[in-house]
Amino acid sequence: xxxxxxxxxxxxxxxxxxxxxxxxxxxxxxxxxxxxxxxxxxxxxxxxxxxxxxxxxxxxxxxxxxxxxxxxxxxxxxxxxxxxxxxxxxxxxxxxxxxxxxxxxxxxxxxxxxxxxxxxxxxxxxxxxxxxxxxxxxxxxxxxxxxxxxxxxxxxxxxxxxxxxxxxxxxxxxxxxxxxxxxxxxxxxxxxxxxxxxxxxxxxxxxxxxxxxxxxxxxxxxxxxxxxxxxxxxxxxxxxxxxxxxxxxxxxxxxxxxxxxxxxxxxxxxxxxxxxxxxxxxxxxxxxxxxxxxxxxxxxxxxxxxxxx
Amino acid sequence: xxxxxxxxxxxxxxxxxxxxxxxxxxxxxxxxxxxxxxxxxxxxxxxxxxxxxxxxxxxxxxxxxxxxxxxxxxxxxxxxxxxxxxxxxxxxxxxxxxxxxxxxxxxxxxxxxxxxxxxxxxxxxxxxxxxxxxxxxxxxxxxxxxxxxxxxxxxxxxxxxxxxxxxxxxxxxxxxxxxxxxxxxxxxxxxxxxxxxxxxxxxxxxxxxxxxxxxxxxxxxxxxxxxxxxxxxxxxxxxxxxxxxxxxxxxxxxxxxxxxxxxxxxxxxxxxxxxxxxxxxxxxxxxxxxxxxxxxxxxxxxxxxxxxx
Numbered sequence: 244x245x246x247x248x249x250x251x252x253x254x255x256x257x258x259x260x261x262x263x264x265x266x267x268x269x270x271x272x273x274x275x276x277x278x279x280x281x282x283x284x285x286x287x288x289x290x291x292x293x294x295x296x297x298x299x300x301x302x303x304x305x306x307x308x309x310x311x312x313x314x315x316x317x318x319x320x321x322x323x324x325x326x327x328x329x330x331x332x333x334x335x336x337x338x339x340x341x342x343x344x345x346x347x348x349x350x351x352x353x354x355x356x357x358x359x360x361x362x363x364x365x366x367x368x369x370x371x372x373x374x375x376x377x378x379x380x381x382x383x384x385x386x387x388x389x390x391x392x393x394x395x396x397x398x399x400x401x402x403x404x405x406x407x408x409x410x411x412x413x414x415x416x417x418x419x420x421x422x423x424x425x426x427x428x429x430x431x432x433x434x435x436x437x438x439x440x441x442x443x444x445x446x447x448x449x450x451x452x453x454x455x456x457x458x459x460x461x462x463x464x465x466x467x468x469x470x471x472x473x474x475x476x477x478x479x480x481x482x483x484x485x486x487x488x489x490x491x492x493x494x495x496x497x498x499x500x501x502x503x504x505x506x507x508x509x510x511x512x513x514x515x516x517x518x519x520x521x522x523x524x525x526x527x528x529x530x531x532x533x534x535x536x537x538x539x540x541x542x543x544x545x546x547x548x549x550x551x552x
Numbered sequence: 553x554x555x556x557x558x559x560x561x562x563x564x565x566x567x568x569x570x571x572x573x574x575x576x577x578x579x580x581x582x583x584x585x586x587x588x589x590x591x592x593x594x595x596x597x598x599x600x601x602x603x604x605x606x607x608x609x610x611x612x613x614x615x616x617x618x619x620x621x622x623x624x625x626x627x628x629x630x631x632x633x634x635x636x637x638x639x640x641x642x643x644x645x646x647x648x649x650x651x652x653x654x655x656x657x658x659x660x661x662x663x664x665x666x667x668x669x670x671x672x673x674x675x676x677x678x679x680x681x682x683x684x685x686x687x688x689x690x691x692x693x694x695x696x697x698x699x700x701x702x703x704x705x706x707x708x709x710x711x712x713x714x715x716x717x718x719x720x721x722x723x724x725x726x727x728x729x730x731x732x733x734x735x736x737x738x739x740x741x742x743x744x745x746x747x748x749x750x751x752x753x754x755x756x757x758x759x760x761x762x763x764x765x766x767x768x769x770x771x772x773x774x775x776x777x778x779x780x781x782x783x784x785x786x787x788x789x790x791x792x793x794x795x796x797x798x799x800x801x802x803x804x805x806x807x808x809x810x811x812x813x814x815x816x817x818x819x820x821x822x823x824x825x826x827x828x829x830x831x832x833x834x835x836x837x838x839x840x841x842x843x844x845x846x847x848x849x850x851x852x853x854x855x856x857x858x859x860x861x
Contacts, residue, residue: 286820287820291820348817467861500861503859503861504856504857504859505856507822507854507856507859508657508853508854508856510822511595511596511600511821511822511823511852512820512821512822513816513817513819513820513821513822514820516861543820544817545816545817546860547813547814547816547817548813549860549861550812550813550816550859550860551855551858551859551860552776552809552812552825552858
């Protein structure tokens with residue numbers, strides 16, 4: 244498991260290369276939910292999501308030989324753009340394996356950052372492994388990796404620094420990458436803080452893993468929150484979540500859609516559905532607010548082509 | 553015409569009651585347009601648009617007798633919400649006349665702020681005047697009013713304060729309210745600054761007024777940028793625009809839609825189409841960038857019910 248020093252070292256390495264994202268408050272949301280909320284507006288991060296924290300940290304820590312070979316990852320979308328961007332920043336060739344059904348804007352972003360995009364149908368993970376081995380590329384797991392987790396933890400340091408009075412933190416959950424880094428850092432610094440994960444009912448591999456007592460796989464996972472539709476819970480992620488996360492709750496597709504519209508209309512943040520998961524949990528009454536509750540607005544890579552005007 | 557002292561007094565009166573909105577930069581937009589851009593993120597303003605600057609200033613300057621009678625305005629949407637909010641803040645009853653076809657979220661917002669909403673078909677201005685006279689309400693013109701114009705000018709003071717090196721400012725144009733306040737303040741402080749207005753080809757009453765040499769009316773005005781679809785150019789607004797605005801350019805509906813999607817995807821701001829007009833002009837190559845060009849992102853009251861996810 245990463246130590247808090249690993250997280251601090253990652254944050255120092257990221258400093259100046261990525262954005263320090265702002266906290267956003269909304270009196271309309273506070274009124275609606277009956278408590279004080281603050282939003283970590285990570286949609287303003289480089290590449291439009293938190294993913295670049297972990298993936299840039301990982302890229303910076305590769306050996307010269309690993310960089311030389313080039314990197315490859317597999318992604319629902321945001322990790323692809325983030326690795327492509329991080330690799331370009333570090334002068335490393337990048338390949339990303341994505342589903343043919345990924346949000347077109349996310350595919351376009353990975354290409355725009357210079358990555359070679361391999362679009363596949365069916366078994367994404369299998370395609371990733373075989374391309375990695377065939378081409379002798381350096382595999383970078385999008386979330387089940389200690390350097391990626393430590394990089395994601397940098398978000399928690401900023402949050403505690405900007406809003407030291409936060410006592411409850413709501414984090415969207417896919418394969419467990421973001422929440423493992425954030426929960427680890429938060430609890431190592433302040434064990435009393437409450438960390439709650441939110442995942443879609445339709446893609447609930449982390450809830451199932453916690454219930455089973457070990458990391459599980461789903462045959463498929465599909466959600467309007469495409470960023471949360473990971474079919475596997477990472478092994479490292481699982482261990483950290485089991486130790487540090489207080490609770491993982493599940494939300495419906497309808498709540499995610501309603502929460503996306505609600506948060507967009509009240510805050511004017513163009514968040515993607517994955518980022519609205521914390522507010523879906525509040526809409527469903529599944530989470531009790533703290534004195535000050537932070538919601539991590541994890542990304543903003545919406546499919547704008549579908550925006551009806 | 554308001555003086556720069558009127559604008560400064562308005563800004564002082566608004567201070568602490570409304571937000572000081574941030575400037576937003578995007579390296580992706582800079583790259584795309586080949587110059588340095590900065591966005592005045594006025595969509596984060598109270599009620600989701602700049603309108604509250606002028607309408608709160610106006611409300612604060614009403615006499616006791618005028619407040620007692622209650623206020624009324626007529627609006628495509630954002631002025632309705634802004635007057636409703638300002639009136640509630642000042643303890644004044646508010647009525648707003650809106651078109652039945654207004655964006656539902658804008659109607660809902662005016663109601664949520666406590667206004668009595670009168671939905672009409674056809675002649676909005678006629679309905680406004682007859683309700684005002686019948687009920688003996690205090691009429692507040694949504695843009696053709698010196699206190700409203702002075703209030704809108706407060707935006708320019710913040711802009712110059714936050715980005716003193718700005719030499720070109722792009723402002724969306726409807727009936728001329730925002731641009732008259734902004735251009736007046738900018739030019740009185742720094743005459744060398746270039747101020748360019750952008751209006752939809754489908755709702756180009758200000759361009760027509762400038763061409764005719766006097767404020768004109770259109771039989772109807774309809775644009776995807778509902779916030780810019782004013783059928784009249786205000787008399788006070790016209791005089792200020794004719795004196796202080798360097799140029800008004802017209803953009804197509806297609807460009808406005810493309811610009812909305814583009815700016816949303818690159819900046820993660822949930823801007824409404826009216827607010828994308830400056831970027832539509834850049835897409836059409838109708839505006840030359842300055843050393844640092846500011847675009848006023850005037851509002852974010854999107855019809856989120858139409859958001860396809």
